[in-house]
Amino acid sequence: MTEKRTPNLLVEPNKFCPGCGHGIINRVLAEVLEESGLADYAVGSLAVGCSCLMMDTFGTDWVQAPHGRAAAVAVGLKRMRPDCCIFTYQGDGDSMAIGFSETLYAAIRNENITAILVNNGIFGMTGGQMAPTSLPGQRTTTSPKGRDAGTTGQPLNMVDQMKHLPIGYLARGSVASAKDINKLKKYIKAAIETQMNGGGYSMVEVLSFCPTNWKMSMEKSVAHVQNTVKNIFPVGEFVKNGERTDA
Amino acid sequence: MTQNHELCKGCGYCILQCPKDALSLSSTVNRKGYNVVDLDQEKCILCAICYTVCPDSVFERVEA
Numbered sequence: 001m002t003e004k005r006t007p008n009l010l011v012e013p014n015k016f017c018p019g020c021g022h023g024i025i026n027r028v029l030a031e032v033l034e035e036s037g038l039a040d041y042a043v044g045s046l047a048v049g050c051s052c053l054m055m056d057t058f059g060t061d062w063v064q065a066p067h068g069r070a071a072a073v074a075v076g077l078k079r080m081r082p083d084c085c086i087f088t089y090q091g092d093g094d095s096m097a098i099g100f101s102e103t104l105y106a107a108i109r110n111e112n113i114t115a116i117l118v119n120n121g122i123f124g125m126t127g128g129q130m131a132p133t134s135l136p137g138q139r140t141t142t143s144p145k146g147r148d149a150g151t152t153g154q155p156l157n158m159v160d161q162m163k164h165l166p167i168g169y170l171a172r173g174s175v176a177s178a179k180d181i182n183k184l185k186k187y188i189k190a191a192i193e194t195q196m197n198g199g200g201y202s203m204v205e206v207l208s209f210c211p212t213n214w215k216m217s218m219e220k221s222v223a224h225v226q227n228t229v230k231n232i233f234p235v236g237e238f239v240k241n242g243e244r245t246d247a
Numbered sequence: 248m249t250q251n252h253e254l255c256k257g258c259g260y261c262i263l264q265c266p267k268d269a270l271s272l273s274s275t276v277n278r279k280g281y282n283v284v285d286l287d288q289e290k291c292i293l294c295a296i297c298y299t300v301c302p303d304s305v306f307e308r309v310e311a
């Protein structure tokens with residue numbers, strides 16, 4: 001039986017809330033970087049949100065970008081250090097609201113970086129405001145009666161924005177079961193491999209939990225992703241080795 | 248399976264996902280103030296699902 005050890009890249013206990021999906025995604029990313037021999041060659045780009053709590057606990061090098069601009073900073077890093085594994089790690093508020101342009105243009109230019117975009121349907125760190133990914137009818141502090149898609153539009157589907165582009169790899173996974181987490185690890189591994197093989201832009205969106213701002217128990221949070229969020233944001237691999245999979 | 252109870256935040260995700268009902272919330276509270284998780288070795292099949300789902304790296308599977 002193989003051992004299962006906490007990756008050394010998790011240098012300190014994380015600072016996320018109980019049951020937060022970021023903790024799971026952090027561990028999976030740390031496993032992939034270590035297993036790929038990239039722990040000492042990986043540099044992450046962070047902007048705002050709960051992902052910034054990783055600066056002290058996740059043992060790669062980091063660069064702090066301005067709000068939303070992690071992809072632009074990552075592109076600069078990659079152009080200067082093509083030997084390094086360069087990734088962004090951002091929430092949906094950060095990467096898809098304020099940073100929509102930087103996130104999408106890195107894909108449009110097929111920049112050789114990896115983006116990890118955590119979709120928890122809300123602005124977590126600032127106390128639960130509506131995000132581009134909030135579901136129709138979802139109650140948040142800025143949509144107390146539920147998101148009205150008539151005035152705010154439909155949720156932003158970043159995979160749909162990117163899947164027609166000539167990029168290297170595109171997938172959406174989830175943290176809502178052990179099976180999903182194992183698949184997520186394969187997606188992140190494929191994304192990082194794409195980058196290190198010079199295969200162009202790679203992005204993995206992750207459906208995650210924010211039990212604190214959802215004001216949901218763990219049980220309800222898991223059911224919410226499985227039964228509701230996945231219907232609006234389907235999971236799977238959408239582009240592999242530069243080819244559409246038609247998932 | 249080994250557990251580092253001091254890392255636990257009592258979220259209960261492992262309890263929900265354990266296929267053998269080997270995990271339960273205990274009355275013991277760690278230094279952070281969270282109720283930690285009891286593991287019944289008799290029921291455990293070492294599948295490591297708890298390792299996979301725990302956001303806080305409480306579990307490890309080590310060679311016996």
Ligand SMILES: Cc1ncc(C[n+]2csc(CCOP(=O)(O)OP(=O)(O)O)c2C)c(N)n1
Nearest residue numbers: 048049050067091092093094122123124125
């Ligand atoms: C320029 C600027 N505007 C606003 C903020 C406030 N701010 C901090 S975190 C955040 C949103 C984070 O939400 P998300 O990216 O979804 O990440 P989460 O916390 O949910 O993981 C905002 C708006 C900021 N730090 N800087």
Ligand code: SF4
Nearest residue numbers: 016017020050124210
């Ligand atoms: S506010 Fe939400 S996203 Fe941020 S650490 Fe807490 S549960 Fe996680």
Ligand code: SF4
Nearest residue numbers: 265291292294295297
């Ligand atoms: S290893 Fe499997 S059976 Fe044992 S406690 Fe963990 S989840 Fe349950």
Ligand code: SF4
Nearest residue numbers: 255256258259261301
């Ligand atoms: S999943 Fe981890 S943090 Fe949550 S209750 Fe279980 S052991 Fe504790």
